[in-house]
Amino acid sequence: MTTVGNQLPLDGLRVLDLGQFIAMPFCTMWLAWLGADVIVVESRRRFTSRTAPPFAQGHEGEPNGSGYFNLLYSRKRSCTVDMTTAAGRDIVRRLAGKCDIVVDNFSTGVLEKLGLGYDSIAQLNPGIIMASNGAFGRTGPMRNARGLHSAVNLFSGVADVTGYVNSHPRILGGVIPDPLSGTYSVFAVLAALHHRQRTGQGQFIDMAMYEAMMTLIPEAVIDFTLNGAEPTRTGSRDRVKAPHGIYRARAADTWIAISVESDGEWQAMCRVANRPDWQTDPRFQSADGRRINVAAVDVLVEDWTRERDVHEAVRDLQSAGVAAGPVLRADQLLDDEQLNERGLVITTDHPVAGKRRQLGIPWRMDTLGIDYQRAPLLGEHTREILTTLLGIDEHAYAALEADGVLA
Amino acid sequence: MIGEPAPPAEGPLANLSVVELADGTAGPYTAKLLGDFGAEVVKIETPAGDSTRRRGPFPDGKPDPEASGLYLYLNINKYGVSIDIDDPAGRAWVDRLLDRADVFVSNLQRNVLECAQLDPETVRKRHPRLVVTTISPFGDSGPWAQRKGDELVTFAMSGMAYGTPGMPDAADDLDREPPLHPSCFVGETIAGVVAATATLTAIHGRRRTQLGCHVEVSQQAAIAAMQIRDITNASYTGKPPNRLLNPTTIGRMPNFYLPCKDGYVTVTAFMDEHWDRLVEFMNKPAWALSAEFSDTLARTRNWIALRLKLIEWTMTLTGDELYALAERAQLPIFPFYSIRKMASSEQVRERRSLVAVTIGGRPARMPGAPFAMRKTPWQLRRPAPRLGEHNDVFLRSRASLAS
Numbered sequence: 001m002t003t004v005g006n007q008l009p010l011d012g013l014r015v016l017d018l019g020q021f022i023a024m025p026f027c028t029m030w031l032a033w034l035g036a037d038v039i040v041v042e043s044r045r046r047f048t049s050r051t052a053p054p055f056a057q058g059h060e061g062e063p064n065g066s067g068y069f070n071l072l073y074s075r076k077r078s079c080t081v082d083m084t085t086a087a088g089r090d091i092v093r094r095l096a097g098k099c100d101i102v103v104d105n106f107s108t109g110v111l112e113k114l115g116l117g118y119d120s121i122a123q124l125n126p127g128i129i130m131a132s133n134g135a136f137g138r139t140g141p142m143r144n145a146r147g148l149h150s151a152v153n154l155f156s157g158v159a160d161v162t163g164y165v166n167s168h169p170r171i172l173g174g175v176i177p178d179p180l181s182g183t184y185s186v187f188a189v190l191a192a193l194h195h196r197q198r199t200g201q202g203q204f205i206d207m208a209m210y211e212a213m214m215t216l217i218p219e220a221v222i223d224f225t226l227n228g229a230e231p232t233r234t235g236s237r238d239r240v241k242a243p244h245g246i247y248r249a250r251a252a253d254t255w256i257a258i259s260v261e262s263d264g265e266w267q268a269m270c271r272v273a274n275r276p277d278w279q280t281d282p283r284f285q286s287a288d289g290r291r292i293n294v295a296a297v298d299v300l301v302e303d304w305t306r307e308r309d310v311h312e313a314v315r316d317l318q319s320a321g322v323a324a325g326p327v328l329r330a331d332q333l334l335d336d337e338q339l340n341e342r343g344l345v346i347t348t349d350h351p352v353a354g355k356r357r358q359l360g361i362p363w364r365m366d367t368l369g370i371d372y373q374r375a376p377l378l379g380e381h382t383r384e385i386l387t388t389l390l391g392i393d394e395h396a397y398a399a400l401e402a403d404g405v406l407a
Numbered sequence: 408m409i410g411e412p413a414p415p416a417e418g419p420l421a422n423l424s425v426v427e428l429a430d431g432t433a434g435p436y437t438a439k440l441l442g443d444f445g446a447e448v449v450k451i452e453t454p455a456g457d458s459t460r461r462r463g464p465f466p467d468g469k470p471d472p473e474a475s476g477l478y479l480y481l482n483i484n485k486y487g488v489s490i491d492i493d494d495p496a497g498r499a500w501v502d503r504l505l506d507r508a509d510v511f512v513s514n515l516q517r518n519v520l521e522c523a524q525l526d527p528e529t530v531r532k533r534h535p536r537l538v539v540t541t542i543s544p545f546g547d548s549g550p551w552a553q554r555k556g557d558e559l560v561t562f563a564m565s566g567m568a569y570g571t572p573g574m575p576d577a578a579d580d581l582d583r584e585p586p587l588h589p590s591c592f593v594g595e596t597i598a599g600v601v602a603a604t605a606t607l608t609a610i611h612g613r614r615r616t617q618l619g620c621h622v623e624v625s626q627q628a629a630i631a632a633m634q635i636r637d638i639t640n641a642s643y644t645g646k647p648p649n650r651l652l653n654p655t656t657i658g659r660m661p662n663f664y665l666p667c668k669d670g671y672v673t674v675t676a677f678m679d680e681h682w683d684r685l686v687e688f689m690n691k692p693a694w695a696l697s698a699e700f701s702d703t704l705a706r707t708r709n710w711i712a713l714r715l716k717l718i719e720w721t722m723t724l725t726g727d728e729l730y731a732l733a734e735r736a737q738l739p740i741f742p743f744y745s746i747r748k749m750a751s752s753e754q755v756r757e758r759r760s761l762v763a764v765t766i767g768g769r770p771a772r773m774p775g776a777p778f779a780m781r782k783t784p785w786q787l788r789r790p791a792p793r794l795g796e797h798n799d800v801f802l803r804s805r806a807s808l809a810s
Contacts, residue, residue, distance in 0.1 A: 006616075007612065007615055007616055008612075009608045009609065009611050009612030009615070010608070010611060010612075011615070022635060022636070026635060030604075034608055054639065054640055054643035054644050055643065056643060067639045067640070067642065067643035068639055071635070071638070071639050071642065072635065072639075131778075136754055137758055137779070139757065139758055139779075140753070140754040140757040140758045141753045141754055141757065142752075142753075142754040145734075146733075146737075146739050146741075147741075148673070148675060148739055148741070149574070150574060150575060150576075150664070150673045150675075150741065151673065151739070151741035154671075154673065154741055154742065154743045154744060155741070155744050155749060155752075155754075156744075156749065157744065157745070157746040157749045157750075158589065158591070159671075159743055159744075160743075160744075160745050160746045160749075161589050161590040161591050161746075162571065162572070162587065162589035162590070163587075164584065164587065168666070168671060169671060169743055169745075170571070170572035170576050170587065171571075171572055171573050171574065171575075171576035171664060171673075172567075172571055172572075172573060172589055172593070173567055173568075173569070173570025173571035173572065173573030173574070173637075174566070174567045174570050174571075174573060174633055174634050174636065174637065175573070175574060175635075175636045176567070176573075176593075176633060178635070178636075179632075179633040179634075179635055180597065180600070180633060183597075183600050183601060183604060183633070184600060184777050184778055185778070186604050187440065187600065187603055187604040187607060188778050188780065190604065190607035190608065190611060191419040191420055191444050191607060191780070191783075192419055192780060192783070193611070194419055194420055194423075194607065194610065194611070195419030195420075195421075195782070195783055197614075198421075198422060201782055202782075203780060203781050203782035203783065204780075204781040204782075205778055205779065205780050205781070206778065206779040206781070207778045207779075208758065208760070208778070208779075210754075210760070211758070211760050211774070211775075211776065211777055211778065212777050212778070214760060214761075214774040214777075215596060215600075215774050215777050216589075216591050216592070216593045216596050217591045217746070217774075218476070218477060218480040218481070218591075218773055218774055219462075219463075219464055219476060219477050219591060219592075220590070220591060220746055221746060221750065221761065221772065221773060221774060222464050222476035222477070222479075222480060222766070222771055222772075222773050223463075223464035223476065224746045224747060224750060225750060225761070225770075225771045225772040225773075226464060226466060226476060226766050226769060226770075226771035227464060227466065227467060227468070229464070230745065230746065230747055231590065231746060233590070234590055235585075235587065236559065236568075236585075236587060236588040237590075238559070238590075239462070239463075239590075240462065244559055245559075246559075246563060246568060246585045246586050246587070246588065247585075248582070248585065252581075253581050253650075255563070255568075255569075255585055255586050256563075257559050257560050257562070257563030257564075257568065257588075258560075259557050259558075259559045259560055261557070318554050318555060321555065322555065323555040323556055323557050323559075323560045324555075324560060325554075325556065325560040325561075325563050325564045326563070326564065327563045327564075327568050327569050327586045328563070328564050328565070328566055328569065329566060329569045329637075329641075329647050329648055330566045330569070330570070330634055330637030330638050330640065330641045330647075330648050331641035331645075331646070331647045331648065332566075332647075333565075333566050333631050333634065333638065333641075334638070334641060334642065336564075337549070337550055338545055338546070338549045338550060338551040338564075338627065339627070339628060339631060341548060341549035341550065342546050342548065342549055342625055342628055344625075344628045344631065344632070353643075356642050356643070357642050358635075358638055358639070358642055359628075359631055359632045359634070359635075359638055360632070361632070362601055362624065362625060362628035362629040362631070362632040363601065363602070363605040363622055363623060363624040363625070363628070363629075364546070364621075364622075364623040365605070365608070365609055365612070365620050365621070365622055365623075366620060366621045366623075367612070367616055367618045367619070367620045367621075368608070368609060368612040368616065368620055
């Protein structure tokens, strides 16, 4: 499924994907959709993202039925190589020699122990760009610390600014450290590639997921280091705009986001709610007044929204020029008319899992293309990659297979 | 010469020239990332200045357009000019700046750009090799194209508000804990990272096509595209996500976010080997060895009792004590760090994750490199510009030379 017939921007780029879980597979997914040839090294002993649920119904526990794999590995090629064998490591080293970019998010030190660290690969391929992603990065006293996304979130300071009014710190949703650091990784390798095209110089990129997360909270970091001010949790409120919140709508667990910036917008909102008394209430005449009396404003707004259907209220507020939108769940994103109209909701057809929807590249380019294809079956491209790219002949291939190196 | 600092290495994007006409976080952050990694960025402000100049944080909270923390963070490594784009002479200056640029970044409303004849179509006709990157709340097409959106509304419509609090945290009560937006510009920042990435993609593509490109970023789409976990579940189970604290949401237990003696901590030990080590480190309390918690199914079934028992234990220890224990036991337990604690941690110090800056004459620190490039390291080359600081450089000599 090619969305645009134009030339793919990263056509000709070859990437070796040693990633796992979400962060680096997310990075190489975007690189693949933008045209790069992404070679995934996996094995029956190291199943990348193939082991976690959900699975396609009737294919529970099967490597080719994995939801995470089949979405995150779209348009990549699968090469099964067992890196616990010396011959397997040699193959991976030779593959790295044929690539522009290598990415990994193993624990710190794992690749070095396998003889596949940046320094070894750079000896063979001095122009190689290697992006290595860890929860706390590859340096510092915490470089070996275990880092689930929640640990990254809790360390980064983001949890300190997330929470209900005067309540305790909460964890931001979406396992966001993974895709966010994955996106920064795409930026990083493209910047490094730009540098290499000018200078011929490759390099090592050390990605710490917590540092990516810290870029979300400059205000709070500066307020603390400048003024010694520590955050107080304020729900979804803003320091400047009021009302600015997520309010109950009529049906159970439906919610509307409303953000009022100007006095004119507040007046418009009062008209939509048909509440002239709000309009004349001296407490709410200015943004400052609404902010000081935000608790009272929030109660009034919610008294109105809880009687309304979320989509009707959004329509009426938007027609009056007030920023408002429904709180959407992930399943609703797949059916969202705006995201569908933008071409963001894509469908790939997998031989085991069937037709599945996911979200694609979140921007449009008028002179360049994007290409979406299904994920590979386990080992689907091993033979083609080893014989074509590495020139391994059929005889040697059969020997590797017999020795279990390609399992 | 011993002891002289080495001259700063060029950034990886050293030969790129960027013109920014933007406001707030998303557009300025796009250009900041390009500038942080070596591109020459000229930021155009209207005479009123970027709105972040009025947002702070300010020293002691006293408003000063030249001492706003958020502005100074978002605009380091840029030159600054002030131009009235409503004035034809001003627009001519913008055009001259674009003559020598590779990239034009804007997140101003489309009608504002159209009035100034700076909309993507018009600009690209005049500058066919230019990469024009625009960011809008919902994109330039579709039923929401004309609707109003900001940080909060795009975040709400991305799936991320519904998912917050998130894994292994979750709502105890659906009605009392609404979907939540954090107190930071998470949506605009994501849109900025995405737009900077998209811009570099188009720069690479231009080498092949010899053509410029309109890179058109939807902020809602950018944040939504990050929701891979919840999207995968929706795509493969057909079920809506559940935001209530229970095994349907969280999976196997224990996988909790719990209070401890001096803060909060995640305790993740649903795998048998982790559970066994956890029981060992709790000194094998009788409850943990009882039939109620004998295997992962039982622990998941009796998760409410399990959670209360674990809280009794975590409340006897500090976050640091629990983390030290987890390190010894190789268990995924991790404490909450306040910004104060994060900022003073050895990890942040050793990696220089925060960098020293001056705000209104006072020392402060701000986030530095989002990743470390060994050959072309991130550098603070120049502080954010004062309003119109480089008018002399860019609106006279250099642009005149180009004309």
